[in-house]
Amino acid sequence: MRFLYILGFLGLFFCAVLKPTASRATHVRAGEITTKRISQTSLTYRITFTAYFDEVKGKPAADQAENYTFCFGDGTTADVRRSGRTYINGRTSSVNSYTVIHTYPGPGTYTIGVTVPNRNADTKNLPPAATSDQIRFFVSTTIYINAALLTNSTPVMLNPPLDSGRVGQKFCHNPAAFDADGDSLAYRLSVPQTSLTDNGCVGRAIPSYQDPTRFGSVREDGGTPASFSINPKTGELCWDSPGEIGQFNFAFIVEEWRNGVLIGEITRDMQIIVVDNRNLRPIIQPIPDLCVEAGALITQPITATDPDGQRVIIAGFGGVFNIGADRQPLPANELIPPAYARLINGDIIQNQPATATFSWQTSCNQIRQAPYDVTFKVTDVPTRPTPALTSFQTFRIQIVGPSIKNLTARPTATANGRAIQLSWSPYSCGNPGTFITIYRKEGCEDRPVPPCTTGVPPGYTRIAQVPVTATTYTDTSSLRRGVAYAYRLVAVYPDVNGGSNGGVSLASNQACLNLPLLAPVITQVTVDSTREVNGQITVRWTRPIGLNPGDLGGPYQYRLQRATGLTGTDFTPLATINTTLNPTAPDTLFVDRGTSTSALNTTANPYRYRLEFFYTDAATQQLTRLDVTEAASSVRLSATPANRQVTLAWQANVPWSNDARVHDVYRSRSGPNGPFNKIREVTVQTQPYSFTDDGSDTFTADGNTSRVLSADSSYCYRVMTRGQYTDTQLARLGVLLN
Known part of the structure; x- marks a missing residue:
């Protein structure tokens, strides 16, 4: 009996080992x-x-x-x-x-x-x-x-x-x-x-x-x-x-x-x-990718068929539904902010061809850089015991932020100088933390932007960032007169965690502006007399083209400066001229004859001039510099003699263009005091310009001075250039003679 008991115990033990627990x-x-x-x-x-x-x-x-x-x-x-x-x-x-x-x-x-x-x-x-x-x-x-x-x-x-x-x-x-x-x-x-x-x-x-x-x-x-x-x-x-x-x-x-x-x-x-039942998987029609601006209502039909003619079920999966894998609703905002997408006639048995409608009212709080992928699954409903088969299609949706609207640009001025004032309509799309980035480029070329392309096109440089509540911005950064500036704005969105993974909006319209001249423009730097000590140069300029008397605060003041050389930068004060900007006042010309401490050697050197413009600050009543002109040099002429000919070369460093113009060449056979006769109208291309004088005179209106050049004679030359500003604002100043 004891033996049987032990066997029974062992039998139970082995049963416990061999039979796994539930x-x-x-x-x-x-x-x-x-x-x-x-x-x-x-x-x-x-x-x-x-x-x-x-x-x-x-x-x-x-x-x-x-x-x-x-x-x-x-x-x-x-x-x-x-x-x-x-x-x-x-x-x-x-x-x-x-x-x-x-x-x-x-x-x-x-x-x-x-x-x-x-x-x-x-x-x-x-x-x-x-x-x-x-x-x-x-x-x-x-x-x-x-x-x-x-x-x-x-x-x-x-x-x-x-x-x-x-x-x-x-x-x-x-x-x-x-x-x-x-x-x-x-x-x-x-x-x-x-x-x-x-x-x-x-x-x-x-x-x-x-x-x-x-x-x-x-x-x-x-x-x-x-x-x-x-x-x-x-x-x-x-x-x-x-x-x-x-x-x-x-x-x-x-x-x-x-x-x-x-x-x-x-x-x-x-x-x-x-399995190996006689059943063909259902077919779901391809769905093209979609891009919409936030706020759009998406209504996309989803169509499915079955080769065996069986009924089908269309289901949708993705974060846009805010539904889990168990097909139960998730807590609000678990995957995306509301509103959530719906699949109308989804998850029900339909005769084929079957159609369900994907519907989603998008909003600004759903903008993000990554697209939303929605997976559609069609399952056939065969007769038992044949297992159901499935097919999938992915619907990719890109939601982009709308562009900032009605961007405009206008010229203005600040105490620090030239400026451009940007304005745009209020923007309210995006989660907290959204901001606006401002981009700029030179030139007004406005190439079409492909649809649904976010961010600014190539060529723009980021210059500023402002709060999303801003509707204006004043650009004062490194603006040059006579240059056309183009601007675009984009909204930059944070991601759901407050990071920078939220993407950017479509670009705003381009606003372009030729910066008006709130400072004078130099129009002439002419060498009147070529001498080693007592040379003479006449400098002329305009009044500020974009400024009217009474703007900012008067009285105003010009301060002329001079540097030596075509590219000289050692500008020193030369003259101070007070002005009221009265158009009849003779205050836009200065004849430079040198000073007691700085002789004007026009024989050896070209000279370069620039003009500062000052206004009176209303708060401090102090003269404050508003702007400074682009520098302009005198024309530098050189002569190289050869056998019965002289080759002339000339150039100038000026803010206007003397290229592709007719320049006049004058010659004197009797010394630097003249008289000078015009001998040729030379069509030039790019600097340095050149002309070879063989003694002939093709301009005879002031007399024909044609004669073979001789080695034992001296000849003096002068050149008059013609040029014009290329900027449309300044082209109206006409042809500039120097």
């Missing part, structure tokens, strides 16, 4: 981990493990899957209880949420991992398939924590990772990943992982994993070899095509990028079931 039985099909930072002041994150359970064969285990161990990547762990369970796919599967709040000790890179003791059985590419339920399920997510990322969230995947495929037909799945921060997403294939213990924190690739292409060699179109790939931009994963029936698991990684820097990645482990 909690360790086959049940987990797929899953991933997501995170969201929930504090601005601490590194506190809400971490969620989303698990997809088999609710048919694995229901007892799914019922008991109340908690799992989270490894936070900082050396700590926590036992986390289930917070939600929603049945999907006709209650054959469930979406389970395990959520915990965790605070990290400091910046760094952390890999969060969760192990589930059992996958489900009969996974064909995890051989031996019959015991695949003995392989632990492990997924991880890596986050990079630093201050610059602010309250960053990982992307979420809104389309459940459970689908069916058919032998010989291309299978595709799109996770409908969405990043609430507007970060860029990239996708790559991975390998399902396992861990060494039931509460393991470190994953490793399953050694026995086999690529799906080992279970089929022919593509849907009959070509070879079969392929298994993921689109790195859209995340659409395709197996073209399955060659065997069965259950398969594979994994992929979603990378999160910001400004070219990888800031996190999520691994999704997913499962499909391949």
Whole structure:
């Protein structure tokens, strides 16, 4: 009796060992981990493990899957209880949420991992398939924590990772990943992982994993070899095509990028079931990408058909719906600010051809640099027991900020000099933190901007930033008279975390202005007398073209300065002339004969002049410089004798152009005091200008002085240039003679 008792005890013991408990039985099909930072002041994150359970064969285990161990990547762990369970796919599967709040000790890179003791059985590419339920399920997510990322969230995947495929037909799945921060997403294939213990924190690739292409060699179109790939931009994963029936698991990684820097990645482990029923997958019509200004109502029909004539269901996935993978509404503002998109006639069975309407009233608080991806899924409804098949289309929507309207530019002046006043209509689009950036370029060429192109076209330089509430700006930065300036404005939006990832608006209209001259303009620098000591130069200028008597404050004053050389910059005071800007006053001319301390040697040197203009400041009653002219030099002429000819060369450094004009050449045979006869009208091109005198005189109106040049004679020459300002404001000054 004692012997039998012992045997019975051992029998019970062996039964306990050989029969797995419900909690360790086959049940987990797929899953991933997501995170969201929930504090601005601490590194506190809400971490969620989303698990997809088999609710048919694995229901007892799914019922008991109340908690799992989270490894936070900082050396700590926590036992986390289930917070939600929603049945999907006709209650054959469930979406389970395990959520915990965790605070990290400091910046760094952390890999969060969760192990589930059992996958489900009969996974064909995890051989031996019959015991695949003995392989632990492990997924991880890596986050990079630093201050610059602010309250960053990982992307979420809104389309459940459970689908069916058919032998010989291309299978595709799109996770409908969405990043609430507007970060860029990239996708790559991975390998399902396992861990060494039931509460393991470190994953490793399953050694026995086999690529799906080992279970089929022919593509849907009959070509070879079969392929298994993921689109790195859209995340659409395709197996073209399955060659065997069965259950398969594979994994992929979603990378999160910001400004070219990888800031996190999520691994999704997913499962499909391949069948060989006579069923063709449904077809969803392609949907072109769309770009709209914030505030537009989007109404986009979605059409689907089925080659077998079966009824279909059209569903939509994406952050714009603010609905989770369990098809339940998420808390307000969880993914995007309202209003949320709707899919009219979505998620219902329809006869084919079926149509659903995507409707979204966009708003300014939904502007971001990244587009919104909406994934549409069409599922056929075959008769039982044939499994349903699916197809996907991605609808990419770019919401851009409207342009700033009615930008104008007008000339003005400040105490610091010339200025341009910009004005525009009030702008109210964008989240708090939006500001306006002002750009400028020289020249008024206005090339068309392609539709939906944000930011300013090439060629502009950023000059200022103002609050979004501003409607004016005065530009005083390095403005040059006679130059046309073009301006454009854009609004710059913050991202949802207050960073700079929100993008920019469409560019405003271009406002262009030829800066009026609030200072005089030099029109003449003529050498009257060429001497080593007592040379003489006449300088003339205009009154300020853009300024009227009474503007700013009088009295006004001109201060003439002189420098030596064509490019001289050693300007010294030469004359001070008070003026009331009376048009009849003789105050726009000065004859320079040199001074007792600065002789005018016009034989050896050219000279350069500039004029400062002063007004009387109303507050201080002090003379204040408003502007200074562009400098202008005298004409410098040189002569090089040769055999019976003399080659002349001349140039001037002036703010107007003497190019492509007729210049007059004068010659004296009797010395520098003349008389000088005009001998040639020379059409010049660019500096330095030149002419070779062979003794002939082609201008005989003042007498014909033609004679062969002789080596024992002296000849003196003068040149009169003609020029004109190229700026349209100054061209009306006419031809300038010097």
